[in-house]
Amino acid sequence: MLKSKAKWNYIEKIQDNDNLHWMDDSLSLSPVIQELLLQRGITSEHAASKFLAPDLSDLHNPNMLLMIDKATNRVHQAIENQERILVFGDYDADGVSSTTVLLKALQELGADCNFYIPNRFTEGYGPNEKAFRNAYDEGYQLIITVDTGIAAVHEAEVANELGIDLIITDHHEIQAELPDCYAIIHPKCSPDYLFQELAGVGVAFKFAESLLGYFPKHLLEFTAIGTIADLVPLVNENRILAYYGLKALSATSNVGLKALKQVCKIEDQVTEEDVGFLIGPRINAVGRLQDADLAVHLLMTDSKEEAIEIAETIQQINQERQRIVTEIVNEAEEMLNGCEQQGVIIVAKEGWNEGVLGIVASKLVRKYDRPAIVLAKKSDKGIAKGSARSIPAFDLFQNCMQVRHLFHSFGGHAQAAGMTLQLEQVEVLQAALNELIFSQLTAEDFKQVIDISQSIPISEITEELIGEIERLAPFGMHNPKPLFHIQEQPTQARQIGSLKNHLKLQFKSNKAMLDAIGFGLGELFHYLTPHTAIQLVGELGINEWNGQRKPQMMIQDISINDWQLFDHRGKRTLDISPFINEESRQLAVGKEERTQYEGIDYKTYQDLLDDPEQLNSLFIIDMPNEIADLEQLIKNTKPNNIHVCYYVKDSTYLRAFPSREEFKWVYAFILRRKQLHADRDITVLIQSKGWTKDKLLFILDVFEELDFISNTDGIIQPNPQPMKKDLRSSSIYQQRLRQAEIEKVLYYSTYEELKSFFTRCAEYLGIPKEELSYGL
Structure with missing residues (x-):
């Protein structure tokens, strides 16, 4: 029996009723896909068509965003008056793509513009007073933030003091006080806007559309990067932007993106997984280890040679980032003995690179199944600075806001946050969050939850079905890639990889065959036993090798319910x-x-x-x-x-058991000889009969127990008046039979x-x- 690592939550099957009989032959959808659509709340043929075939015409009018007209007029005025405009961005993939989108729109309009992204290490997250004062000294009269600024209350005051107009475009959670600035473009500040979950780059794209006066398709490829990499819900507008942005990325003519795809080894269609696991992390790596300007320059350059050079540099930075992350994770795990007593993990150490602490926190969450805060100590300043990641059952933003007074600065989302606090407040924060989380969650709530769309027989897993599932892409938050459950006995199981750390299973059912791969699950090979049904949960896909295509499951979890x-x-x-x-x-x-x-x-x-x-x-x-x-x-x-x-070692079952005739022969031999010398005569007897010594001694022991013979000082003699007894009445005889039977059975x-x-x-x-x- 093998318990699953996560809780398996089977999404309740949507029962057919009169309100859900909307699938018709024109859609030609399998029952599996119909159910997946229903699970996503799609309960009409019209909604299904819109979801399966996203349409740019379904994007909302940017003018519905509050204050966007005011901000647009101010930018046009600045361009007309030749005022200098500064785009103030953030150092992650969303911030870099947001900066690129707005910068390209401004350049297209002929603006005198530049960009500024703060250094993560020397300036920290978001707008800061020093950067604003430097901008003023350099003659900037208008600052536009992208993907940041909604918490910049003090910086807005500085801008007002300097006479700089500040336009904030952002999507992060709104805090208690809004900045007093020229304009704020934020979906959650716009009650009439019909979708409030845009990424930072989505807001920047809307602003760019308003500024340009037409729909800027050429900016969709950058919009897809930030939208997918920032893990916003991929539904509604985000789905449309990501869908068409991925198509644009696949056919891009941007030399920077082409160079980036080359180092990522992306040759065909770009998928959301390519952005999430290859493109996004490399852009993020730049801002994690140094100034993020390099990433913006890559996306803005028109020089193929410069693009290739920057992309290769970014690749090296990403490799260094991976090394640093591994090092910090190892150090953090050494510090976490007994962490199961903590509701929220907090680790802090001097010298940790604060740029990668969010990644480290994510890895700790996955390993320990509890929220994690990872902090870099700065003893010279008396502060600790870092990042946090959470579990689905614990809203990190709302709970940290309950102890906001403990932070010098704080911001983020329900599942991720950044923070700075005094060193002496770290233990206080630990105690406060432990109290909050234990008051809200049970032990079961800490476990990871896997949402399973359907149980499916292997016979139904075909290329055609997987092709249908791909029509639901791009996958992401609120539109997860479906996870399926199968229960079957594997026909083959083996460890693969140079370190034997991956698991490969093969299943056959009639004519259907399915391979299942579990990366990092190689140790579970030891827990598999023959003729035992395994329960798997995973994603379905196509494995292509040497021109052959066949269905494959990427395993996320395994359980065995039988003994x-x-x-x-x-x-x-x-x-x-x-x-x-x-x-x-x-x-x-x-x-x-x-x-x-x-x-x-x-x-x-x-x-x-x-x-x-x-x-x-x-x-x-x-x-x-x-x-x-x-x-x-x-x-x-x-x-x-x-x-x-x-x-x-010495098998009784494999020894030849003497026959009744052999017992009779030995007894007759002893009667004829009258007596035997145990050492001398037994050896001769064994050699003459070709028996083993054990066999003969066993016969003699049975005879002695039954009083057929006596053995005195090695002299064996027949009993002159033996009682008639069955050989089977001997306990020695019976014990040998039992031992042989035990060995036979067990x-x-x-x-x-x-x-x-x-x-x-x-x-x-x-x-x-x-x-x-x-x-x-």
Whole structure:
């Protein structure tokens, strides 16, 4: 039995009713896709058509954004008066793409403009007073923020003091006080705007559209990058912008994007996964380790040579970022012994690169299943600065806002945030957040949740179905890539990769075949047993290799609900460390006295029979003296996992059992000889008959027990008046029969025969009721 790492949440099937009979033949959709659409709240043919075929005409009018007209007029006035305009951006992929979009629009209008992105390390997040004063000194009269600024209350006051008009375009959460500036373009400040989840680049794109007076298709490729990389919901306008932006990215003529695609090894159509896992992280890496200006220059340049040079530099920066992240994660994990007592993980250390702490926090969340705050200490300034990531059940932004007084600065979303606080407040913050999270969540809430769209038989997993699923792309927040559940016995299982750290399974059902790959799940190979059904959850896709295409599942989680038999018989040395689990009750049982076996508790058969306890895993080290003892032990302990670990050095079963005629011959021989010398005559007898010494000694032991012979000081003589007895009345005879039967049943049986034996021991071994969960 193998428990899943996450909670499996089966999305409730939408039941057909009169209001949902909207699918008709014109859509030609399979039942699987129909259900996926219903799960997304799409309950009309019109909505389904719009979702499956996004249309640019369905984007909302930018004029519905509050104050956008005022901001547009101010920019046009600045261009007419030849005022200098500064685009103030952010250092992540959304900020870089936002800066690029607005900068290109302003250049197209002939504006005297430039951009500024603060240094993460020396200036921190968002607008700052020094940057504004420097802008004033350089003659800028208008500053436009993109993807930042909604919390810049003080900086807005500075701009007013300097006589600089400040236009804020942003999408981050609104805090208690809004900046007093010339204009704010923000969906959540615009009650008439019909979609409030635009990314920063989405807001910048809307502003660019308003400024240019037409729909700027040529800016969609940059808009897709920020929209996908910033993890905003990919529905409504964001879906349309991402859908067409990916098409534009695939056919881009922008030399910077082409160079970036080249270092990412993206050759064909660009997908949301390409942006999320290849393009976005490389753009982000620049701002994480140095000034983000380099990334903007890449997207703005017209020189192919410069683009290639910058892209290669960015590739090197990303590799360095990966190295630093690995180093910090390792150090953080060493600091987190006993972290299960914490509701919110907080780790802090001097010298950590604050640019990558968000990535580190994400990795800690995935490993420990709890929110994580990772801080870089700055002892010279008495502060700690860093990033946080959360779990779905805990709104990080709202809860941190309840202790806002502990932060010097704070901002973010429900699942991610950035912060600065005094060093002495770190422990206070830890205690405060622990109190908040434990008051809101149960232990079950901390587990990751996997939403499963449907259970599906292997026979239905075809290229055609996967092609239909791809029509739901681009996938992202609020439109996740569907996860499917299958239950089947694998026909093949193996570890792959140079470190054997990945798992590959193969399933066959009639003519259907499915490969399943679990990256990083190689250790689960040890937990698979023959003829055992496995439950998998994962994404469906197509594997292309050497011109062949076939369906494939990318595994996200695995569970086994049946009891399992692990067959380690006959191994002289056995490493059971992969199976040791401190969270479950495990026990080894054998004949001899000892306290532990390979790191787990140990009892003898008799001890465990006298004092039974319910177990998760039972390791059987020695075969019992009586099969009945093992049968009773299994019934008493009810293990979900049974490991047979015994090794037979001198097999009774494989020894030839003397026949009745052989017993008679030996007795007749002794009667004729009157007496035998044990040492001398037995050796001659063995050689003459070609028997083993064990065989002859066994016969003699049975005769002696039955008083057919006597053995005094090595002299064997027949009993002159023996009583007639059946050979089977000898306990020695019976013990040998029993030992041979034990070996036959428990050692020399096939895997299927041995599993049948244990299954017969107790009915509970079918499917333990206490393990039924997640609707299975």
